[in-house]
Amino acid sequence: MLNKFIRLIKKEQFQPRFIALFTNPFFFARRGLYKGILEYGPFITGKTLDIGCGQRPYEHLVASTQYIGLEIDTPIARAIGKADVYYSGERFPFEDASFDSVMLNQVFEHVFNPSTFLLEVNRILKPGGRMLLTVPFVWDEHEQPYDYARYSSFGLSSILSKTGFRIVRHKKSVNDLGLIFQLLNAYTYKNIVTKNLVVNQILYLFLMAPVNIIGFLVSKLSPKNNDLYLDNIILAEKVRNV
Numbered sequence: 145m146l147n148k149f150i151r152l153i154k155k156e157q158f159q160p161r162f163i164a165l166f167t168n169p170f171f172f173a174r175r176g177l178y179k180g181i182l183e184y185g186p187f188i189t190g191k192t193l194d195i196g197c198g199q200r201p202y203e204h205l206v207a208s209t210q211y212i213g214l215e216i217d218t219p220i221a222r223a224i225g226k227a228d229v230y231y232s233g234e235r236f237p238f239e240d241a242s243f244d245s246v247m248l249n250q251v252f253e254h255v256f257n258p259s260t261f262l263l264e265v266n267r268i269l270k271p272g273g274r275m276l277l278t279v280p281f282v283w284d285e286h287e288q289p290y291d292y293a294r295y296s297s298f299g300l301s302s303i304l305s306k307t308g309f310r311i312v313r314h315k316k317s318v319n320d321l322g323l324i325f326q327l328l329n330a331y332t333y334k335n336i337v338t339k340n341l342v343v344n345q346i347l348y349l350f351l352m353a354p355v356n357i358i359g360f361l362v363s364k365l366s367p368k369n370n371d372l373y374l375d376n377i378i379l380a381e382k383v384r385n386v
Contacts, residue, residue: 150341158201165360166353167345169333172326172363173374176317177278180377181205181249184313187379188276190244193268195236196251200226206276208245241270250375252279254290262307269382275309277378281316282323284330300376308386312379319373321366325359326374 156164160175168174185205192206197213214236215227222230231237246265255261265275279300285291295303301311318326329352336347 153341153345158199165356166349168356169329169348169352170326171329171356172318172322172359173283173330176322176375177249177377178202178205180278180315180317180375181276183315184276184377184379187274187312188245188247189274191242192245192247193236193238193243194247194249195265196248196254197227198249199224202247202249206245206247236264236268238268240267241273243268244270244273246273246275248275248277248279250278250280252277252295253293254287256292258293258303259307262303262309263386266308266382266386271382271385273382274312275378275380275382277376277380278317279376279378280374281376282327282372282374284327284334295376297376300378304378304380306386308382308384309380310383312381314379315377316370316373317375317377319368319370320363322359322363323372323374325355325362328359329355 152163153167156167158174159178160168160171164171164175181202182205185202186207188206188208190208191210192208192212194200194203194211194213197215200213203211212229213227214229214231215221216233217230221227229237246269248265252258269275279295281294281296283294297314297316304311332352336351338344
C-alpha cells in the first residue's frame with residue numbers, strides 16, 4: 145500500500161492532476177510545464193537527445209522514434225540511473241548533425257557558459273532540427289551552487305538568434321496570480337521540508353494544499369500578465385550552422 149502511494153505521489157510531481165493540489169508543493173509550476181510540453185511535444189520527432197534528462201518525466205509527451213538521455217557524470221545522476229549516456233559536462237559525445245531534435249527541460253539556468261552550450265546543441269542537431277527548451281524567469285535559487293541565471297524572453301531571443309536558432313513558438317507559463325501562490329508555497333517548502341516522505345505529505349496537506357486550492361481558484365479569475373511569469377517554454381528551430 146505504501147509503495148503504491150509513493151508511486152502515485154511521484155507521478156503527481158510532474159503530471160499534476162486534481163490530487164496534486166493536496167500533495168505537490170510545486171503544483172502551479174509543474175502544471176504549467178506539463179501543459180506547455182504536452183502542446184509542443186508533438187513537434188519533437190525522430191532521434192531525440194534529452195540533455196540533462198534527470199528522471200525523464202516528459203519522455204512520453206514527445207513524438208520521438210528514438211529517445212536518448214544525457215547527463216553529466218556525477219554520483220547523483222548515476223544514482224537516478226535514467227541517463228543512457230554520461231559525459232564530462234563540456235563537449236557532447238556525439239557526431240555533428242546526429243539528432244533530429246533536442247529536449248532541454250529546466251537545465252539552461254544551470255549552464256555557466258550559455259553561448260558555448262547552445263553552440264554544442266547547434267552542432268549535434270541536423271539542419272532544421274528542433275529544440276524544446278524550458279527555463280525559469282521567476283524562481284528561487286535551486287540546486288545550489290549550480291544555479292547561474294534567469295532569462296527574460298528578450299534575453300532568450302537574443303542568445304538563440306546568435307547561436308543559430310529561430311524561435312517558432314514561445315509560451316509564458318503561469319502568467320497569472322497563480323505565480324504568487326506558487327512562490328508562497330516554494331518559500332514555505334524550503335522552510336518545512338524534511339527527509340521523511342510521510343511527514344512531508346502531512347505538512348503539504350495542512351500548510352500548502354490550502355494555498356494551492358485558493359490559488360487555483362483565484363488564477364482562474366485573474367487576468368494574464370506576460371511581463372510576470374514563472375517559466376519560458378520555447379520551441380526553436382536550427383536555421384544555420386554557427
